[in-house]
Amino acid sequence: MLLIEWHLLYICIPILIDMTFEATPAFAAQLDSTDPLKAYRQHFHIPEHEGKPVAYFCGNSLGLQPKQAAEYMQEELNDWATMGVEGHFRAKRPWFSYHHLFTDRLAAVVGALPTEVVAMNQLTVNLHLLMLSFYRPTATRYKIIMEAGAFPSDQYAIASQAMLHGFDPNTAIIEIAPREGSYTIAHEDILQAIADAGDTLALVLFGGVNYYTGQLFDMAGITAAAHAVGAYCGFDLAHAAGNASLSLHNWGVDFACWCSYKYLNAGPGAVGGAYIHEKHATNPHLFRLTGWWGNDETTRFAMKKQFIVQQSAGGWQMSNAPVMNMVALHASLNIFAECGMPALAAKRTLMNQYIDFLFSQLNNKPFEIITPTASHQRGCQLSLLFNENGKKIFEQLTQKGIIADWREPNVIRIAPVPLYNTYTDIYTFYAYISEFGLSEL
Ligand SMILES: *Cc1c(COP(=O)(O)O)cnc(C)c1O
Numbered sequence: 001m002l003l004i005e006w007h008l009l010y011i012c013i014p015i016l017i018d019m020t021f022e023a024t025p026a027f028a029a030q031l032d033s034t035d036p037l038k039a040y041r042q043h044f045h046i047p048e049h050e051g052k053p054v055a056y057f058c059g060n061s062l063g064l065q066p067k068q069a070a071e072y073m074q075e076e077l078n079d080w081a082t083m084g085v086e087g088h089f090r091a092k093r094p095w096f097s098y099h100h101l102f103t104d105r106l107a108a109v110v111g112a113l114p115t116e117v118v119a120m121n122q123l124t125v126n127l128h129l130l131m132l133s134f135y136r137p138t139a140t141r142y143k144i145i146m147e148a149g150a151f152p153s154d155q156y157a158i159a160s161q162a163m164l165h166g167f168d169p170n171t172a173i174i175e176i177a178p179r180e181g182s183y184t185i186a187h188e189d190i191l192q193a194i195a196d197a198g199d200t201l202a203l204v205l206f207g208g209v210n211y212y213t214g215q216l217f218d219m220a221g222i223t224a225a226a227h228a229v230g231a232y233c234g235f236d237l238a239h240a241a242g243n244a245s246l247s248l249h250n251w252g253v254d255f256a257c258w259c260s261y262k263y264l265n266a267g268p269g270a271v272g273g274a275y276i277h278e279k280h281a282t283n284p285h286l287f288r289l290t291g292w293w294g295n296d297e298t299t300r301f302a303m304k305k306q307f308i309v310q311q312s313a314g315g316w317q318m319s320n321a322p323v324m325n326m327v328a329l330h331a332s333l334n335i336f337a338e339c340g341m342p343a344l345a346a347k348r349t350l351m352n353q354y355i356d357f358l359f360s361q362l363n364n365k366p367f368e369i370i371t372p373t374a375s376h377q378r379g380c381q382l383s384l385l386f387n388e389n390g391k392k393i394f395e396q397l398t399q400k401g402i403i404a405d406w407r408e409p410n411v412i413r414i415a416p417v418p419l420y421n422t423y424t425d426i427y428t429f430y431a432y433i434s435e436f437g438l439s440e441l
């Protein structure tokens with residue numbers, strides 16, 4: 001079995017020695033020159049501003065383009081041009097089985113067995129499809145627990161699923177909010193709400209990392225609590241896949257889905273991904289919406305009336321693979337496979353330590369950091385809550401070639417991505433903010 005036990009590998013990574021950092025461009029450059037992952041930046045196109053690469057902090061929103069994507073796209077166009085329909089079986093990477101290209105590498109990214117993952121559809125579509133299997137409410141067990149302030153698409157999807165089954169979202173959905181005066185959700189509050197809901201609870205559906213605050217949730221703990229009251233547990237990994245260290249299989253997570261255009265660098269609107277735990281993926285009786293691509297591959301083209309389910313996550317596919325929308329994911333996963341999640345985690349930790357250090361050097365910070373500082377509660381995104389002038393600072397950052405993102409009402413998010421960001425990028429952001437703190441607005 002190709003299950004990689006990432007958490008065991010961590011033990012092998014030398015604990016990062018408590019470094020003495022310096023708030024100087026020379027020190028940042030030194031961190032860059034000794035960075036074991038520095039070569040990976042060369043595999044991406046970095047957008048430019050006035051002839052120089054920008055400091056790109058939006059990998060949490062749209063990851064950068066892997067250079068190899070263009071080559072792969074051209075190969076598919078060539079195979080289509082020269083073979084037409086025969087490309088389904090004769091293309092260099094046959095379209096009939098194109099989605100199989102991803103299973104091993106995606107499984108490694110999310111900590112799953114290859115049979116538990118599939119690249120298909122897009123995120124919100126997958127959320128719906130998986131809820132159709134894992135939200136099967138009864139008159140007494142129908143509640144859903146989710147985080148307050150979840151990404152709007154998730155809120156809409158979950159509410160409409162409650163309505164689909166004839167429930168009022170206001171009574172069926174329990175939202176867990178941060179305590180008064182806090183921006184992030186206390187783990188104990190999640191566990192308590194699950195225990196309180198008890199046998200009325202059908203499903204816990206949480207983000208892995210909250211898109212607004214950057215809080216990384218304890219997915220193993222939430223899953224165990226959901227199972228203890230007989231509920232299913234799923235995660236939206238939009239901001240976690242390719243960012244946080246995940247062990248979905250070992251945590252016993254029932255299902256998860258994600259988009260591939262954020263940390264997975266597969267391009268705007270790229271194919272999404274889904275995970276279904278082996279114990280469910282091999283259960284042919286679990287309800288799902290079906291289509292020919294979920295049919296057993298050996299009989300798919302028999303075109304028979306009877307649906308024979310594939311006993312893997314692939315059994316949730318409905319349509320044939322959108323090949324043109326998958327080529328960049330293929331290019332990007334090559335890079336992930338070569339680098340490996342533990343190495344990414346190590347660089348993410350060091351980058352986070354460097355940011356924390358730099359921000360500790362600021363007098364009169366014009367913002368408050370709302371992302372938890374503990375490393376087990378954050379990925380690489382940092383959310384900065386500005387009191388005033390936030391929008392103006394954001395616009396001026398953009399004009400300086402520092403690409404962050406703005407979330408209403410007053411948050412700037414920055415995500416230094418270990419695959420392609422540099423310590424100099426981080427220093428550049430700090431230097432600009434520190435000047436700003438001093439200058440008058
Ligand atoms: C980015 C994001 C989405 C986007 O959904 P699509 O279906 O890919 O358009 C949904 N949910 C979360 C939590 C996200 O971060």
